[in-house]
Amino acid sequence: MSTMRDFRIWRGDETGGALVDYQVEVNEGEVVLDVIHRLQATQAPDLAVRWNCKAGKCGSCSAEINGKPRLMCMTRMSVFAPDETVTVTPLRTFPVIRDLVTDVSYNYEKARQIPAFAPPPDLRPGEYRMMQVDVERSQEFRKCIECFLCQNTCHVTRDHEENKRVFAGPRLFIRAAELDMHPLDTRKDRKEFAQAEQGLGYCNITKCCTEVCPEHIKITDNGIIPMKERVVDRRYDPLVWLGSKIFRRRS
Amino acid sequence: MTEIERLSFDVVVIGAGGAGLRAAIEARLHGKRTAVVCKSLFGKAHTVMAEGGAAAAMGNVNPRDNWKVHFQDTMRGGKFLNHWRMAELHAKEAPDRIWELETYGALFDRTPDGKISQRNFGGHQYPRLAHVGDRTGLELIRTLQQKVVALQQEDDANPDSDGCIEVYAECTITEILLDEIGRVAGAFGYRRESGQFVLFQAPAVVLATGGIGKSYKVTSNSWEYTGDGHALALRAGASLVNMEFVQFHPTGMVWPPSVKGILVTESVRGDGGVLLNSEGRRFMFDYVPDVFRSQYAETEEEADRWYDDPDNNRRPPELLPRDEVARAINAEVKAGRGSPHGGVFLDVSTRMPAEVIRRRLPSMYHQFKELADVDITAEPMEVGPTCHYVMGGVDVDPDSTAASVPGLFAAGEVAGGMHGSNRLGGNSLSDLLVFGRRAGAAAAAYHSSVVGDLPQVPESAVAAAVETALAPFATESGENPYALQQELQQVMNDLVGIIRRADELEQALVRLAELKERAKKVSVTGGRRYNPAWHLALDLRNMLLVSECVARAALERKESRGGHTRDDYPDMDPAWRRINLVCSLRGDTVVVEHRPLPAMPVELLRLFDIEELRKYMTEEELAVLESDMTESAIGQSGVEAGAEFGAGRSGSTADGKEGTSR
Numbered sequence: 052m053s054t055m056r057d058f059r060i061w062r063g064d065e066t067g068g069a070l071v072d073y074q075v076e077v078n079e080g081e082v083v084l085d086v087i088h089r090l091q092a093t094q095a096p097d098l099a100v101r102w103n104c105k106a107g108k109c110g111s112c113s114a115e116i117n118g119k120p121r122l123m124c125m126t127r128m129s130v131f132a133p134d135e136t137v138t139v140t141p142l143r144t145f146p147v148i149r150d151l152v153t154d155v156s157y158n159y160e161k162a163r164q165i166p167a168f169a170p171p172p173d174l175r176p177g178e179y180r181m182m183q184v185d186v187e188r189s190q191e192f193r194k195c196i197e198c199f200l201c202q203n204t205c206h207v208t209r210d211h212e213e214n215k216r217v218f219a220g221p222r223l224f225i226r227a228a229e230l231d232m233h234p235l236d237t238r239k240d241r242k243e244f245a246q247a248e249q250g251l252g253y254c255n256i257t258k259c260c261t262e263v264c265p266e267h268i269k270i271t272d273n274g275i276i277p278m279k280e281r282v283v284d285r286r287y288d289p290l291v292w293l294g295s296k297i298f299r300r301r302s
Numbered sequence: 303m304t305e306i307e308r309l310s311f312d313v314v315v316i317g318a319g320g321a322g323l324r325a326a327i328e329a330r331l332h333g334k335r336t337a338v339v340c341k342s343l344f345g346k347a348h349t350v351m352a353e354g355g356a357a358a359a360m361g362n363v364n365p366r367d368n369w370k371v372h373f374q375d376t377m378r379g380g381k382f383l384n385h386w387r388m389a390e391l392h393a394k395e396a397p398d399r400i401w402e403l404e405t406y407g408a409l410f411d412r413t414p415d416g417k418i419s420q421r422n423f424g425g426h427q428y429p430r431l432a433h434v435g436d437r438t439g440l441e442l443i444r445t446l447q448q449k450v451v452a453l454q455q456e457d458d459a460n461p462d463s464d465g466c467i468e469v470y471a472e473c474t475i476t477e478i479l480l481d482e483i484g485r486v487a488g489a490f491g492y493r494r495e496s497g498q499f500v501l502f503q504a505p506a507v508v509l510a511t512g513g514i515g516k517s518y519k520v521t522s523n524s525w526e527y528t529g530d531g532h533a534l535a536l537r538a539g540a541s542l543v544n545m546e547f548v549q550f551h552p553t554g555m556v557w558p559p560s561v562k563g564i565l566v567t568e569s570v571r572g573d574g575g576v577l578l579n580s581e582g583r584r585f586m587f588d589y590v591p592d593v594f595r596s597q598y599a600e601t602e603e604e605a606d607r608w609y610d611d612p613d614n615n616r617r618p619p620e621l622l623p624r625d626e627v628a629r630a631i632n633a634e635v636k637a638g639r640g641s642p643h644g645g646v647f648l649d650v651s652t653r654m655p656a657e658v659i660r661r662r663l664p665s666m667y668h669q670f671k672e673l674a675d676v677d678i679t680a681e682p683m684e685v686g687p688t689c690h691y692v693m694g695g696v697d698v699d700p701d702s703t704a705a706s707v708p709g710l711f712a713a714g715e716v717a718g719g720m721h722g723s724n725r726l727g728g729n730s731l732s733d734l735l736v737f738g739r740r741a742g743a744a745a746a747a748y749h750s751s752v753v754g755d756l757p758q759v760p761e762s763a764v765a766a767a768v769e770t771a772l773a774p775f776a777t778e779s780g781e782n783p784y785a786l787q788q789e790l791q792q793v794m795n796d797l798v799g800i801i802r803r804a805d806e807l808e809q810a811l812v813r814l815a816e817l818k819e820r821a822k823k824v825s826v827t828g829g830r831r832y833n834p835a836w837h838l839a840l841d842l843r844n845m846l847l848v849s850e851c852v853a854r855a856a857l858e859r860k861e862s863r864g865g866h867t868r869d870d871y872p873d874m875d876p877a878w879r880r881i882n883l884v885c886s887l888r889g890d891t892v893v894v895e896h897r898p899l900p901a902m903p904v905e906l907l908r909l910f911d912i913e914e915l916r917k918y919m920t921e922e923e924l925a926v927l928e929s930d931m932t933e934s935a936i937g938q939s940g941v942e943a944g945a946e947f948g949a950g951r952s953g954s955t956a957d958g959k960e961g962t963s964r
Contacts, residue, residue: 064831080558082673092784096835097828101343103524106564106669108440109346125672148495149832159344159471167452168407176401177360180416186409190434193409193441197345233407 053078056128057136058086060098064149070138077128083137084112084123087151099150107265110198114151115140120200120263142203143210158199161219165226166244169237185234192229192274194266195222201260201270207253218250221260225274227251232277245278254279304768307493307500311337311468312749313742314489314504316475316531319347320439320734321714321741322510323446324399328742329508330453330467334749336742337468337502338450339491341511341526344471345447348512348524349734352439353567353665355421355431356735357728358396362417364612367428369393370909376729377910378593379425379623380693380722381864382879382918383544386902387700388720392729392736399735400432406452408445410434422572425623425726427597428612436567436665442731473500475530476840477767478507478538478710481757486538486709488759490767494837497830499768503759505752506745508703509535509696509712510738514548514852517845518689518799519791522554522565528841529848531716535696536847540705541886543718543897545694545848546855547865549725550800552627554688556645561673563688566648566666568727570683571620573662574609574654577631578647578682579639585646586619589630593874593917594622625724625864628687632800635686645686651679687800691730693721693865694855697884702744703737709748709757713741723864773822774839780825783839790817790845798853803869807857814853818846847892851885854894858883876920904930 056077059070075090084102091098102112105124112123117131117138131137145153201221208214227249231241245251256279258271268274313329315322318340329336340347359372372393377384400418404410410432411419420429434441450467457466475491479501488503511531515523532542553566571577579585587605590598598619599605605618620627631646641647650659656679660667663678670676670683695718696705703711714734721729774783797810821843826836861875862868882897907915907927916924 078559080674081560085560091834092782092788096782096784096826097833099832099834103342103346103348103526104351105524106351106561107672108437108665109342109350109524111343111346127673152495152832154495155343163451163454167448167455170405170407176398176405179401179404181409181412182416183412183414183419186412190409190411193434193444194437195444196350196440230407233409236407 054133056086058090059136059138060087060090060151061140062098062150063147065147068147068150070140081128082124083116083126083128083139086128086137087123087139099148099152101152108196110196110265113142113198113200113203115142120204122198122200122265125265142199144203144205144208145199155199157215158197158202158220158222161223161249162226164219164248165223165230166238166241168230168233171235171237174235179235181234188232188273189229191268192225194268195225196266197222198265200263200265204259204263205254206257206259207250214250214253218253221254221270221275223249224251224254224278225268225270228274228278242278251275251278304499304772306764306768307498309337309500309502311335311502311504313337313506313508313745314339314502315508315510315742316489316534317341317347317510317512317714317716318344318469318471319349319510319512319714320442320446320731321716321738322347322508323443323450324735324738325508325510325711325713325742325745326467327446327449327453328739329746330465332743332746333463333465334746335464335466337470337504339470339473339475339489339502341474341530342472344469345443347443348526349439349443349731351522351524351565352442352731353436353565354423354569354572355433355438355728356396356400356442356731357423357426357430357726358400358432358732359393359428359430360397360400360418360420360432361428362413363420363429367430369397371427372396372430373906374909375426376726377722379726379729380724381874382722383863383882383899384722385700385719385900386906387900388737389722390906391700391740392720392733395736396732399732399739403442403445403735406445406449408441410441421569422617422621423727424568424571424621424627426728431572431728433569435661436569436663438731442734470500474837474840475502475534476771477763478534479759479763479767480538480707482760484539484707485752485757486707487757490764492771492830494832497833497836499771501759501764505757506709506711506749508741508745509710509716510714510741511716513692513715514845514848515689515692517790517794517849517852519795520554520563520687521689522551522563523689528845530841530844531712532695532851533844533847535705535707535710535712535716536851536885536887536892538707538710539887540707540710541697541884542694542851543697543882543884544723544855545692545718545851545885546859546883547693547723548689548852549624549691549693549865550628550687551690552624552631552687553648553685554690555669555674556641556684556686557643558674564669564673565688565690566683566685567663568624570648570650570663570666573650575620575648575650576618576653577620577627578649579634580641580647581639584620585634585639586622586627586630589626589633590619590622591626593914594626598622623724623726624690625867628800629867631685631687641684643684645684647682648685649682651681656680691715691725692852693723693725694718694852701740703741704744704748709752711741711745711748713737723866771840774824774826774836775830777823777825780823781820783824783826783835783842786817786821786824786842787838787845790814790842790849793817794849794852798849798856801867801869802856804857807853810853811850811857814846814850818850821846847887850892854892855883855885858894874918876918876923879918880920880923907931
């Protein structure tokens with residue numbers, strides 16, 4: 052069963068652009084990405100869109116649909132009212148390349164700044180032993196498909212380009228948390244690094260990132276808050292502070 | 303002349319999935335200046351979609367497992383058409399490649415004693431697949447991506463070091479360029495973001511571009527899978543082997559139409575899911591072929607007992623190799639016993655508690671809930687075959703992954719031979735790692751060998767590549783590339799699909815020839831910046847060339863085996879087992895030639911029961927074999943030499959080549 056639906060899609064590049072109206076066929080069970088593909092095949096062959104798997108696994112087709120950051124491949128047309136216009140715009144936090152495609156290199160640059168996994172020097176490959184219960188916390192964060200919807204929605208950078216320099220964003224906070232909670236990672240300063248170099252302190256836990264995560268990772272509760280709490284433990288606990296001073300003086 | 307960005311590297315890896323990243327890591331660890339070229343963003347390659355796991359005989363769950371059993375299973379799965387040496391190297395090296403990932407930071411699911419957990423899968427005798435829930439591919443690619451970043455950080459900290467590893471994301475290679483004497487000299491392509499051309503000058507190029515599934519209408523593959531590496535290799539003068547073998551995964555989603563083809567992981571069956579027809583019958587019991595009869599349960603009771611007591615029961619027939627299950631589903635639907643939307647039922651809801659399903663199969667739960675409104679903990683899924691994997695690929699030397707063109711290497715799905723006529727689930731992720739590493743090492747060694755006499759890219763070749771790439775803009779009011787792609791997908795689906803016939807294959811070749819002509823005249827509007835119509839117009843050339851190889855080889859092979867089923871030649875023919883079909887390009891024409899399959903050494907043949915080999919081999923082979931097997935003088939040394947990478951490479955390249963008779 053197919054119907055004609057109204058779509059408005061942002062077309063343009065870094066010099067500017069505008070919403071363009073399209074009328075397009077929509078069939079039962081389709082997702083927004085199907086409709087975008089039909090537009091490409093019929094009315095707008097050069098409509099730029101980034102996508103890969105169309106199964107919610109690669110995190111490429113992120114966009115803002117009726118103002119909400121979502122994956123186009125996982126947004127079914129049935130969630131909209133039959134006469135509702137569907138507006139698709141590029142992620143707002145990142146510079147536009149063309150149409151729905153944005154320059155997400157900021158995320159890769161921030162990833163390159165996080166110290167890598169530091170394996171235990173005394174264990175050879177094949178000798179790693181970890182309990183399921185101990186790897187599960189990090190495994191939750193490794194579900195991340197790097198769609199960057201959390202990075203896009205975070206208000207610290209969404210309309211504050213200037214903060215990008217000092218703020219790594221939720222995706223990279225859970226990367227830090229994942230390494231911090233890795234049973235065999237030997238670096239002990241991941242929380243301090245997150246505070247000092249990643250701008251963890253800018254986050255005021257409004258949980259917008261958690262809300263948009265298509266993998267339902269509890270970014271704030273399970274990742275950011277534990278990192279913040281333990282930073283607080285170490286940095287502001289008077290006893291720890293005193294201990295560190297005494298220890299330092301003695302050495 | 304058009305502006306071209308010119309870059310120079312020791313090794314260029316085309317493709318940034320598991321094989322490409324592993325190759326690039328290895329080349330960089332050998333101190334080479336290495337570039338990885340990804341068609342998509344870094345970390346989005348198709349490997350990300352692999353679900354079930356990576357097969358490696360670590361023996362963590364069942365200590366009886368070892369490389370020999372894995373080798374046997376792989377050969378059986380491929381119906382003994384695999385290149386024995388690739389299957390041997392793969393089985394021996396897979397555990398090391400998995401353990402190595404842990405040192406990069408991978409977090410696999412664990413056994414109760416803290417080792418890497420392993421799960422059951424079709425065709426594997428023991429629980430063998432290292433996994434993370436049903437998102438193993440994501441873990442693999444993220445781990446390798448993060449290892450690349452770790453190496454980049456090392457390079458940033460040591461600016462004077464020799465090697466480096468650079469990532470070129472959203473960059474598509476359209477041509478491999480050769481020097482005057484036919485050696486690889488570089489790779490030419492464009493950057494999606496700007497539409498600008500880029501020339502990578504390098505003596506060693508590793509193809510790791512994956513498969514060809516996007517030539518089919520119903521497929522589990524992503525848009526990138528347009529057979530680029532297969533086509534690049536052909537045009538560079540290399541050949542492809544086993545192209546008639548295309549794997550249709552038995553369980554893809556069938557409804558709603560827009561998600562038709564999306565993969566439903568084999569883990570659903572490995573963990574206890576059963577296939578049912580519209581009469582509620584577990585029909586797989588009716589489809590156990592003779593060659594596998596002794597290894598599979600005959601009653602539901604025995605099959606169900608196997609999950610808890612695999613040593614004393616035979617496995618359920620739902621876990622037959624993929625080609626068998628796909629054909630069975632096809633036959634049930636044809637016989638009118640299918641589900642409402644043209645598939646069959648796959649049920650876990652009556653097999654395990656809801657909470658276990660959500661924990662063990664989280665992506666599947668999520669996928670069906672979001673895309674089909676189906677709660678798999680409460681009702682069965684509807685599934686049917688979907689084009690998933692191409693066994694065929696670049697004809698390579700097993701030990702070095704080298705193609706016949708000097709400086710060209712291939713690893714992963716784009717390489718042929720490893721999986722024979724049918725790949726076992728789980729053998730792809732381990733294949734990527736084993737041969738990705740070998741490709742990186744061999745490309746690095748090759749670079750060292752030519753460093754005093756580096757090939758130069760002829761300017762005429764660059765100019766020709768530019769002209770080809772710009773052609774779609776030069777054509778006015780030509781055809782729409784999207785329409786052409788849809789026609790191609792329909793042709794391959796209808797005429798070169800899961801069940802094939804001579805008349806349909808001939809018809810397909812006529813249609814493909816027409817499409818090839820029409821593709822020369824596609825036109826594209828707009829500019830070069832991120833213009834998907836232009837990208838598709840260039841990809842189409844590759845898709846058509848590779849589709850022709852599949853159709854021609856399929857027409858030539860007059861038997862049914864693995865991922866090649868002929869309605870008009872329904873039986874497996876031992877005489878055909880001795881033949882590999884090799885495709886190459888002469889001018890504009892695809893040529894298919896017969897070549898003897900490399901013979902397996904007797905030490906490896908001894909791993910199998912003679913009665914089993916009888917099902918696959920000709921009388922002539924069996925006679926030779928029986929006399930060989932009685933000669934106890936033949937040592938085991940040939941097998942053992944391959945156990946170590948270093949020893950294996952120099953020592954056994956010779957026997958690999960000998961068998962290949964290139």
